[in-house]
Amino acid sequence: MAAGFFQAEMSMLSSTLARSYSIPIRKTLMTFGFRIAVQRNPCPRIRRSRVAAFSSSPSHSRDFPIRGVEDVFVGYLFGRKKATEVAHVVWEQVIQKGDMVIDATCGNGNDTLAMLKMVMNDSVGCGGYVYAMDIQKDAIESTSSLLDQAVGSKEKECVKLFNICHSKMGEIVPENSRVRMVAFNLGYLPGGNKSIITVSDTTLSALKAAERILMPGGLISLVVYIGHPGGREELEVVEAFGSGLPVSDWVCCKFQMLNRPLAPVLVFMFKREN
Amino acid sequence: MAAGFFQAEMSMLSSTLARSYSIPIRKTLMTFGFRIAVQRNPCPRIRRSRVAAFSSSPSHSRDFPIRGVEDVFVGYLFGRKKATEVAHVVWEQVIQKGDMVIDATCGNGNDTLAMLKMVMNDSVGCGGYVYAMDIQKDAIESTSSLLDQAVGSKEKECVKLFNICHSKMGEIVPENSRVRMVAFNLGYLPGGNKSIITVSDTTLSALKAAERILMPGGLISLVVYIGHPGGREELEVVEAFGSGLPVSDWVCCKFQMLNRPLAPVLVFMFKREN
Numbered sequence: 113m114a115a116g117f118f119q120a121e122m123s124m125l126s127s128t129l130a131r132s133y134s135i136p137i138r139k140t141l142m143t144f145g146f147r148i149a150v151q152r153n154p155c156p157r158i159r160r161s162r163v164a165a166f167s168s169s170p171s172h173s174r175d176f177p178i179r180g181v182e183d184v185f186v187g188y189l190f191g192r193k194k195a196t197e198v199a200h201v202v203w204e205q206v207i208q209k210g211d212m213v214i215d216a217t218c219g220n221g222n223d224t225l226a227m228l229k230m231v232m233n234d235s236v237g238c239g240g241y242v243y244a245m246d247i248q249k250d251a252i253e254s255t256s257s258l259l260d261q262a263v264g265s266k267e268k269e270c271v272k273l274f275n276i277c278h279s280k281m282g283e284i285v286p287e288n289s290r291v292r293m294v295a296f297n298l299g300y301l302p303g304g305n306k307s308i309i310t311v312s313d314t315t316l317s318a319l320k321a322a323e324r325i326l327m328p329g330g331l332i333s334l335v336v337y338i339g340h341p342g343g344r345e346e347l348e349v350v351e352a353f354g355s356g357l358p359v360s361d362w363v364c365c366k367f368q369m370l371n372r373p374l375a376p377v378l379v380f381m382f383k384r385e386n
Numbered sequence: 387m388a389a390g391f392f393q394a395e396m397s398m399l400s401s402t403l404a405r406s407y408s409i410p411i412r413k414t415l416m417t418f419g420f421r422i423a424v425q426r427n428p429c430p431r432i433r434r435s436r437v438a439a440f441s442s443s444p445s446h447s448r449d450f451p452i453r454g455v456e457d458v459f460v461g462y463l464f465g466r467k468k469a470t471e472v473a474h475v476v477w478e479q480v481i482q483k484g485d486m487v488i489d490a491t492c493g494n495g496n497d498t499l500a501m502l503k504m505v506m507n508d509s510v511g512c513g514g515y516v517y518a519m520d521i522q523k524d525a526i527e528s529t530s531s532l533l534d535q536a537v538g539s540k541e542k543e544c545v546k547l548f549n550i551c552h553s554k555m556g557e558i559v560p561e562n563s564r565v566r567m568v569a570f571n572l573g574y575l576p577g578g579n580k581s582i583i584t585v586s587d588t589t590l591s592a593l594k595a596a597e598r599i600l601m602p603g604g605l606i607s608l609v610v611y612i613g614h615p616g617g618r619e620e621l622e623v624v625e626a627f628g629s630g631l632p633v634s635d636w637v638c639c640k641f642q643m644l645n646r647p648l649a650p651v652l653v654f655m656f657k658r659e660n
Binding site for chain 2: 185186188189190191202205351354355356357358359362363364365366367368369370371372373379380381382384
């Protein structure tokens with residue numbers, strides 16, 4: 113695992129180098145015995161997603177084969193795409209292969225799996241890490257089971273599962289980690305015990321931890337479910353937190369349905385690179 | 387002008403036909419002596435914008451040559467694109483050549499000009515119409531002047547300017563018109579008299595008129611400036627109106643910056659085609 117972390121750190125270092133200097137788009141470095149593939153992203157913040165590559169096809173049909181960032185955003189506006197789908201395409205704009213990201217509320221593991229696919233660097237086995245946590249043991253088991261079905265054991269090693277409250281995330285992430293994203297799904301575990309919900313106090317602690325460990329150019333992403341008791345209060349806490357972040361360092365915005373009062377609210381807090 | 391209206395009506399009729407039946411992508415009809423070009427849009431609600439055609443280029447550079455729907459949405463999230471730019475790319479997803487649209491608050495004319503370019507059908511001279519209105523005479527003069535500079539006299543004829551309050555829009559739009567979009571910029575005229583602002587009462591009347599005259603598949607778009615006295619109250623009226631529209635017929639959503647309390651708020655109310 114130590115080697116894995118070193119590998120991840122080197123990958124990030126070489127990624128930084130790739131962005132700082134004019135080097136070929138794809139360059140393979142041999143450093144300290146680790147073969148590290150560097151995919152230079154010429155525009156790290158405005159990145160074409162993998163799925164967006166398909167959206168250049170002119171053959172939209174009336175069956176709405178929705179693809180890409182454009183279609184997901186527009187589909188959301190027009191009631192044809194869900195908040196979680198918007199969140200995923202936004203993540204794809206931010207996350208780079210080899211990154212370390214955090215799923216603060218892994219639930220049934222769908223987001224963890226999506227993040228794993230975004231950080232996995234096939235050419236080096238893994239290279240990226242997903243730290244996934246949930247206060248419910250059932251959620252950890254569901255996530256583990258989903259990963260067993262969806263990826264190989266080598267890839268699964270890139271996910272670190274923790275049966276803890278998300279307010280403790282600062283305690284399990286290695287010191288000096290460069291965390292690219294912290295994602296939250298706030299509410300209750302779908303299909304689980306609805307009496308166990310995320311609550312305002314611990315969510316605020318978790319947001320403060322996320323703010324502290326997030327790297328510049330990173331993202332805090334929240335899908336806030338508000339249809340249960342306490343949901344609106346939690347949204348208010350999230351909004352107040354985002355509203356209080358300095359505009360010089362953060363861009364915080366909210367997408368909300370007006371005539372679907374129980375629809376989840378999307379909140380993105382982007383930490384500027386400066 | 388009567389011939390123009392007939393032409394517009396026929397264009398809309400043929401556009402409807404084109405969407406209802408399987409006819410070739412581009413078909414030119416000769417009807418009643420009018421040559422009407424039909425551009426069939428295979429997916430009218432999720433349409434690739436004209437600028438989006440450029441976004442398939444893989445050559446993003448660090449200079450951020452922002453292009454297309456994808457880049458504007460992502461740029462907005464990351465603090466690099468303005469609310470008005472998001473509004474324009476959303477309009478492009480909805481407006482079709484030959485459409486009738488309304489600029490409810492034409493101000494300095496920038497939005498009117500943008501709409502004119504979206505509805506103009508070069509192959510039939512014009513074909514589409516922009517009804518642009520403003521309660522301030524200065525705004526009408528500024529819009530007229532901008533159009534003189536930017537387009538020819540033939541194109542300018544496709545813009546109908548009215549020095550009236552937007553709450554009166556229902557009175558100047560021909561009966562049985564199929565209005566594809568009504569766009570509002572709420573607040574005061576940039577560079578104008580800041581004591582003259584749109585106010586909640588007339589804005590609510592205007593929204594009710596817009597709801598009535600909008601065709602299915604159409605859009606009410608609002609950029610709500612809230613940095614002046616009364617701005618927040620007006621936003622509340624807009625939100626309450628959108629929240630009250632039935633979800634079976636409307637999709638209403640809001641984009642808002644959290645840590646820039648004076649930043650304009652985007653509201654879109656999309657009328658489903660059903």
